[in-house]
Amino acid sequence: MKRLLKISGIILGVLVLLALIFAAYIQFSSFPTYENKAPELIVQPDSLKLIEGEKIVKTLCSTCHLSGDRKLGGKHMIDASTFGEIHSTNITKHPKYGALSKYTDGEIAYLIRTGIKKDGTYAPPWMIKLPQLSDYDMESIIVYLRSDADELQPSDKTNIPSKLNFLSKMLIKTGAFAPMSYPEEPINSPPPGDKAAYGKYLAIAKYDCFACHSADFAKCDFENPEKSVGFLGGGNPIPDMDGNVILSANLTMDEETGLGKWSESEFIRAVKSGIRPNKIANRFPMPPYSRLEDEEISAIWAYLQTVPKINNPNDFTPDND
Ligand code: HEC
Ligand code: HEC
Numbered sequence: 345m346k347r348l349l350k351i352s353g354i355i356l357g358v359l360v361l362l363a364l365i366f367a368a369y370i371q372f373s374s375f376p377t378y379e380n381k382a383p384e385l386i387v388q389p390d391s392l393k394l395i396e397g398e399k400i401v402k403t404l405c406s407t408c409h410l411s412g413d414r415k416l417g418g419k420h421m422i423d424a425s426t427f428g429e430i431h432s433t434n435i436t437k438h439p440k441y442g443a444l445s446k447y448t449d450g451e452i453a454y455l456i457r458t459g460i461k462k463d464g465t466y467a468p469p470w471m472i473k474l475p476q477l478s479d480y481d482m483e484s485i486i487v488y489l490r491s492d493a494d495e496l497q498p499s500d501k502t503n504i505p506s507k508l509n510f511l512s513k514m515l516i517k518t519g520a521f522a523p524m525s526y527p528e529e530p531i532n533s534p535p536p537g538d539k540a541a542y543g544k545y546l547a548i549a550k551y552d553c554f555a556c557h558s559a560d561f562a563k564c565d566f567e568n569p570e571k572s573v574g575f576l577g578g579g580n581p582i583p584d585m586d587g588n589v590i591l592s593a594n595l596t597m598d599e600e601t602g603l604g605k606w607s608e609s610e611f612i613r614a615v616k617s618g619i620r621p622n623k624i625a626n627r628f629p630m631p632p633y634s635r636l637e638d639e640e641i642s643a644i645w646a647y648l649q650t651v652p653k654i655n656n657p658n659d660f661t662p663d664n665d
Contacts, residue, residue: 370514377464378523382454387486397488399635400481403551404472406495407631408432417441417499423585423629424470428509432471435489438498449486456482458523466523468508468516475524475566476549478533524566536639543647546640547576551633553644556580557592577602577654584628591658592630598653612641 387393409432411417417434424430434441443462444452451462459466459473467473474482489496508516515521533550534541547553548569555564559574560581569575578594578601594602603611610621615633618626626632633641 378460380464382450385450387449387483393484393487397484401488403635411501415495415499417501427512429507431504431506434501436496436499452486453482458526460523478531539643539646543643547644557595576651577656579656579658582629594656596651596653598655601656608645611645615641
């Protein structure tokens, strides 16, 4: 008996020691770096791409990067506090503080697709990744970011480094948060006339609806989005500005817990203006997609008709209007 106690004592001691070594490694080792294999890419100014790029950046980037001076000067992201004290970066044309002034066009595309920054470190999950965005849309983003738009005029907001907590350090250093692969072939979006296919492109590759609207960010399959756990079935717990958890909504056509009883025009209104058929407004973090064309939202609606229904009582729909 004594001997047994002694052995379990030793085993316990070793386990505690290993846990301490692991904790010290996570806390003090440096962040992994990745080879920056940015493509050779020089994007020419183009008036149509400028318009599209403005729409994409104002829809996807500004929410996180807009500072108090109405420029993309970066801000403290209170809603990312699960990961520590997170600050987004100044991406205006400020020669010193603006991160993009040091990036080539190819490096911007590489960052947005893979998450690998110019210096080879990984931009963590709270910064967007769009691996399957079409080349046209990617070039549109770059044309806009290089333009003279008001929100890109130099902001003299200095960059405050994020202070990551133990959880996010662990996820990055153990490789649970790792870069996406850069696509090997050119990417074209389906033509708008091919409605459901175009809607799928918008919901998955372009406007990133699927990650928030599947079961859990950690269980999303970013290489094969449709294989994500609870694909588009809602219930993903996302913190709001006060740290309260908001569950994302079920976007499948399930009649009881999803959008099965909604009409297309109700869906367009809810996505564009945030007002649901029951007149209750969508709460943060559901972004208002006010810049999207009705045709785009209509294409997403057409795609949602093809997505397998999920009955998920764990989503937010107060009275399942
Ligand atoms: C959900 C919030 C969020 C969204 C959306 C977002 N960003 Fe970021 N971005 C961040 C945060 C936070 C950082 C700082 C990352 C870090 O700590 O390394 C960042 C960093 C950056 C950087 C700096 C890279 C460097 O070398 O330091 C660039 C450039 C950038 N974002 C561009 C964009 C563009 C372009 C978009 C839209 C396509 C976008 N971001 C959308 C949160 C976001
Ligand atoms: C940043 C995360 C996020 C993104 C991105 C996002 N949503 Fe949402 N969405 C939510 C959350 C959270 C709710 C629930 C809001 C609430 O409970 O008030 C929601 C609610 C909705 C609703 C209301 C549904 C209902 O049953 O009440 C619709 C419709 C919707 N989203 C469509 C979309 C579409 C389409 C896209 C992409 C174009 C999208 N969402 C992108 C987080 C997101």
